[in-house]
């Protein structure tokens with residue numbers, strides 16, 4: 059569907075995105091069979107979650123950026139409870155820039171790690187104001203210069219606020235499900251999982267792929283406890299879902315350890 063051969067672009071009518079940024083690295087090789095299986099998985103996930111979408115509430119790109127920074131180690135619903143008052147008090151990046159991190163804290167106190175997040179949101183909004191004329195930048199490289207913004211956050215903003223697919227969001231759900239659903243081998247580092255997903259799924263679906271995997275991870279194929287092997291998606295594609303049952307105690311400890319390490323990484 060998204061195969062682009064020489065001369066193919068003109069024959070397919072108007073482009074969906076005017077300029078698709080080049081991917082600055084090679085994607086891993088995948089077989090036609092693996093891509094076909096990924097396509098069937100995508101269709102099954104779409105049937106299961108026709109309304110999968112970004113669950114953070116926002117109306118402007120900088121609001122999505124702030125909400126995404128706030129969502130680390132927190133639930134989207136917890137972030138959504140705090141952001142209406144935050145966004146009302148600070149309508150534009152310049153309003154954060156004119157304030158101090160301490161002025162942001164009262165609005166996000168209910169969210170974990172709020173002191174560091176107040177600093178990160180403040181610094182990112184100040185940089186957007188000073189370096190980017192108050193507009194959230196639309197490239198991966200520029201987004202990565204902002205404090206508190208790593209590749210995952212940049213992918214969320216580019217994909218959802220701007221419709222630009224330069225990567226796939228790999229959060230804890232996407233990481234876990236990529237292994238369970240046979241898209242990546244256990245122990246694959248996150249950057250390599252992302253590249254694998256980019257190779258397996260059509261580029262114009264990357265944003266949706268992460269939403270669908272996140273929905274499935276949140277509501278069915280959860281980290282602990284539930285009966286996901288009976289879910290149609292896991293029954294057909296979840297070759298590693300059953301393993302969870304016997305590996306459960308160790309798995310839970312690993313996840314906790316990883317979360318702490320990640321929280322430490324953020325705090326630096």
Ligand SMILES: [Zn+2]
Pocket residue numbers: 238278279280286287292296299
């Ligand atoms: Zn499962």
